[in-house]
Amino acid sequence: MQAIQRILTCFVLLLALPATHVGAAADPDTQWISDLNGCKATNPFPRPGETVTWSGPCANGLMEGDGVLQWFVDGKADDRYEGHMSAGWAEGEGTLTRADGGRYSGAWKKSQQDGKGRYEGPDGAVYDGEWKDGQPHGMGQMCTPDGQVITGRWIDGEFDGPDEGGNPNRI
Numbered sequence: 117m118q119a120i121q122r123i124l125t126c127f128v129l130l131l132a133l134p135a136t137h138v139g140a141a142a143d144p145d146t147q148w149i150s151d152l153n154g155c156k157a158t159n160p161f162p163r164p165g166e167t168v169t170w171s172g173p174c175a176n177g178l179m180e181g182d183g184v185l186q187w188f189v190d191g192k193a194d195d196r197y198e199g200h201m202s203a204g205w206a207e208g209e210g211t212l213t214r215a216d217g218g219r220y221s222g223a224w225k226k227s228q229q230d231g232k233g234r235y236e237g238p239d240g241a242v243y244d245g246e247w248k249d250g251q252p253h254g255m256g257q258m259c260t261p262d263g264q265v266i267t268g269r270w271i272d273g274e275f276d277g278p279d280e281g282g283n284p285n286r287i
Contacts, residue, residue, distance in 0.1 A: 148204065155179050157204045158227055165190035170201075178204035199224065214238075222247065237261075245270065 149159035149166065155174035159166075172183020179185065179201040187194040199210020206212075206224040213219045222233020228250035229235070235243045245256020251273035252258075258266045258275075268278040 157185055157201065163189055166194075167191075172201060176203075180204075248272075 147159045147162055148156040149162065149168050150156045151168050151170045153170075153174065154177060155170050156177055157168060157170065157179045167188045169186045169188075170179050170183055171186075172179060173181040175181075180203065182200050183198075185197040185201065185206075187196065194215045196213045197206055197210055198213075199206060200208035202208070206227040208224060209222070210224050211219065211221040217238035218236065220229055220233055220235045222229060223231025225231070229247040230249065231247060232245070233247050240261040241259065243252055243256055243258045245252060246254025248254065249272075252270035253272060254270060255268070256270050260266070266275060269276045
C-alpha cells in the first residue's frame with residue numbers, strides 16, 4: 117500500500133507541472149509572454165531563455181482561437197500546446213505535450229486541466245477522468261507504471277476512495 121501511495125504522490129506532483137508552462141488560474145500577478153508578432157499568452161512561471169511561437173489568430177494582442185503554442189528554452193523546442201486559446205489562456209479542448217514525454221489531452225479552463233481529460237506520464241502512469249484546477253478531481257481511473265488499476269473518486273489530486281456505489285478501487 118505504501119508503494120501505491122508513493123506512486124500516487126509522484127503522479128500528482130507530475131500533473132502539477134504541465135500547467136506551469138501554459139498558465140495558471142487568474143491572478144493579478146500573472147505574467148505574459150509574447151511571440152515575435154507581439155501576440156501574448158499567460159506565463160506565470162517564466163524561465164530564463166524562454167520564448168514562444170503561436171500559429172493561430174491574435175485578437176487585441178492576445179492569442180485567440182485554435183492553434184499551436186510552442187515553447188522554447190534557449191532556442192530548443194520544449195512543451196507544446198495544441199488547441200483552443202481565449203484571451204491568451206488555454207480554454208476548451210487541447211493537448212499539452214511536455215518535453216519530458218508527458219501528455220494531457222482534454223478540457224482546459226484558464227490554462228489548467230478542468231473537465232474530462234487524460235494524462236499519460238513519461239513513466240507509463242495514466243490518469244483518465246475528471247479534473248478541476250489542474251488536478252484530478254471527481255471520478256477517474258489511474259493505471260500505475262506497474263499495471264495496477266485504481267478506480268474511484270479523487271479530491272484535489274488525492275485518491276479519496278471507491279466510487280459512491282462502493283465499487284472496489286483496485287481491479
